[in-house]
Amino acid sequence: MLKTTIEGLIVAVQPRIRLLRSFDQRQHNYPGYALLVESAADRKQAWIGVGPAAQAKFGFCAGGRFSAEVEPVANPDLEPVAFYKAAKIRYTLGIPQPGSPPPWFGVPPDLPTYRARGHRRLDPHVYERVCHLCIWGCRMAVEMTIDQWNPEEKQYRRETFCYGPKSCPIYHAGLVREVPGRNGTTWIEEDWVDEEATSHRGPDD
Numbered sequence: 001m002l003k004t005t006i007e008g009l010i011v012a013v014q015p016r017i018r019l020l021r022s023f024d025q026r027q028h029n030y031p032g033y034a035l036l037v038e039s040a041a042d043r044k045q046a047w048i049g050v051g052p053a054a055q056a057k058f059g060f061c062a063g064g065r066f067s068a069e070v071e072p073v074a075n076p077d078l079e080p081v082a083f084y085k086a087a088k089i090r091y092t093l094g095i096p097q098p099g100s101p102p103p104w105f106g107v108p109p110d111l112p113t114y115r116a117r118g119h120r121r122l123d124p125h126v127y128e129r130v131c132h133l134c135i136w137g138c139r140m141a142v143e144m145t146i147d148q149w150n151p152e153e154k155q156y157r158r159e160t161f162c163y164g165p166k167s168c169p170i171y172h173a174g175l176v177r178e179v180p181g182r183n184g185t186t187w188i189e190e191d192w193v194d195e196e197a198t199s200h201r202g203p204d205d
């Protein structure tokens with residue numbers, strides 16, 4: 001894979017999570033964090049994946065300046081980012097983002113915290129408009145096993161989620177999600193799934 005150097009301003013930091021679905025079952029993998037970096041050269045923005053160790057070491061947050069050698073991801077179906085395997089990382093703290101939340105800026109929590117909080121589905125349009133900037137937003141690469149007796153048959157897509165306070169005024173769930181299954185069946189993920197996943201949190205947690 002051809003390495004390239006990306007240098008610029010970190011616009012957002014979010015968890016980098018992969019969602020594995022098999023009809024009504026779901027499971028998460030936590031490869032690390034996704035940094036949205038605006039290139040100093042041409043102002044283009046790109047999502048870059050880093051591991052949890054790099055995030056713990058540098059404490060990346062929006063407003064910081066980042067540079068690293070990176071590689072294009074080998075399989076875009078499995079990654080919500082365009083680049084990963086960052087090496088020769090350099091990072092300098094920047095000026096904290098102005099304004100009060102939402103969206104939330106700052107250094108995101110560790111991955112076990114996201115796992116413990118649980119998520120609710122998030123309207124992809126709201127994600128594109130605002131929530132891609134928020135530490136509680138997440139756009140996951142989703143791998144769906146359509147038939148558990150034929151696990152090679154997969155489908156892929158992206159889904160957006162919110163790990164943030166349930167009282168956030170920006171939040172909008174959007175359409176319920178449907179998961180295809182064998183022989184043309186469909187699992188409809190109703191609101192109770194999100195309510196159950198976040199029932200341990202109060203509205204402002």
Ligand code: SF4
Nearest residue numbers: 131134137162164168
């Ligand atoms: S809806 Fe969620 S991701 Fe969006 S701003 Fe509010 S807390 Fe952040």
